[in-house]
Amino acid sequence: MAVSFAREFRSLPLEALLKRSLGTPSAAVCESLARPALSLHDFARLVSPAAGESLEMIARRSHHLTQQRFGKVIRFFAPLYLSNECINNCSYCGFSRDNPILRVTLAVEDVRRETKALVQQGFRNILLVAGEHPKFVSNRYLAECTRALHEAVPGVSLEVGPMETDDYRPIVEAGAEGLVVYQETYDRQVYPKLHTAGPKRNFEWRMETPERAYAAGFRRIGVGALYGLADWRFEALSLAAHVDYLLRNCWKAQFTISFPRLRPCAGEFQPLTHLSNRELVQLICAFRVMFPDVGLVLSTREPPELRDRLIPLGITLISAGSHTEPGGYTGAGADKLHQTKRGRIVPVENAQTAALAGRAQATEQFNIADARSPREVAERVRRLGYEPVWKDWDSALAV
């Protein structure tokens, strides 16, 4: 690909846009909201403080557009954590390599057990998640896991360390249709301070991941920023520019946008910035109005009451009953718990972690906030006037 978003990103006038956003008058919000198609300038108005004052109006449009384009349905998915090994140090992530946590990489048989448990709960769309560790989580391993999953599940996506296009291909061939990769933060100054070791330090390499995923044949691509690291309006503007670029250049892929806010995790990182509930609503609605056809994702990072309120505002895809540790659904892999030092497996060391090992559970990436079962969430979704959709992909569509 001749031009990449990373290159375009360098010349985007984001600071100027942010400044204009902050000074947006209320009348301009209405004007942008009324347009049939929005530009990045319009989007800047929708995330402005002035737009925050007219939230009900934006929410109505978002709700209406979502029902029009997606109908009265909410798709369900579940994350399946394969491994919490990682070679990166990301200040905000429980899996960071320097965290002395209990680690494990599930064997393919363990993955089958976990899959079976999720299938019984209804899931037909599963996101495989793993830390970045080429030694434990190679692309061959991921292809094998995908194949195992695909025996029982039509929809398989991955959220794993970025790879070269050619390294993705065996995974696509094994039947995966989706790839999720968050930029975490689009702020070039903040990024290196939070990513202090490992290949993830490379800001632009990560930024170009969706394009490599598309070139490798992934058909559903998820992007997002992690809120709590930099100014949320700056993140939103950058992400909107990114999605706009991807829609123009990767026209055959379906895109989804997630809105993760930082949750407590091992390492005790405190958020650097704050995104309030009100601002989260504004963010979701602004993205919907800007991109009427893009899927918007809500995870169990948010508590039940808030999730129930956010669903009608523009959300199209949710997770439920999630576990963010490998083996979380069945206890699979508990016999292989260990710690990892400089890429080498070592037995569990001190008394405290040994006690944790007695719990026979790998450490989670972060605490979830909605602990309701998938069944309870589905029932709630029905009561909100939506049909829970578990299957919307068929193996016949795989390459």
Added chain:
Amino acid sequence: MLRHIGLWMSLQNQPLMIAGRLFRSRLIVGTGKFSSPEAMSDALKASGAEMVTVALRRADLSGRRDPFANILEFIDSSSFLVLPNTSGAMNAEEAVRMARLAVAAGLPNWVKLEIHPDPRYLLPDPVETLKATEALVSEGFVVLPYINADPVLAKRLQDAGAATVMPLGSPIGSNRGVQTRDQIRIILEQATVPVVVDAGLGAPSHAAEAMEMGADAVLVNTAIAVATDPPRMAVAFRMAVQAGRAAFESGLAAQQETASATSPLTAFLD
């Protein structure tokens, strides 16, 4: 009494024939986007439709009667012909594979061919649609391809053995009505198979317009599914389709730009 029956009979629209099968209803309904399978089922009944289309990617084709993918169980196959659609397919190969799987799962060998590589506007790929039509017709499928309103493509598909052509009024889910009317007029003028206007019909008046133009049928989904009262909206579309067809069959007066109350140039001859 007999006179009244005669009048009533003359008000009945002609039935529609597709691939040798008769349909009294000219409204085909889609099954996506409903708030529940029950709401869908009620709307289908109210619509009077005899053919309903189902996205194969949402159905269980494994034969295991998956309770989490059981949309087909809410459609009474004795009342409706289930028309599987290949929505989600990006090319001919995928669409053909899905159609074959549907038949293997016990669904009819009718297929609404939808191949849209662009997930935003869901606009159909003409090249792949033609390829898939040729392949499926040769395997004995009754093929109803969803196409852009392209008269030449419609002819090519007819030649390839398509049972109908289904040009779009405007993009799927857009509710913008018949935006492609000039092209659809040409398709209607040249068609040797039934023409079904599919997609974008957001109001009963849009459906009536397509029928008045001479479309053989229309397909509606979003406008019914996302209505506050889907069964009632289904009835509204049913009536609009009947009215539009009746108007077409009874010969609509031609439209003209100016009023013509008198004959000022030739009145002196009277």
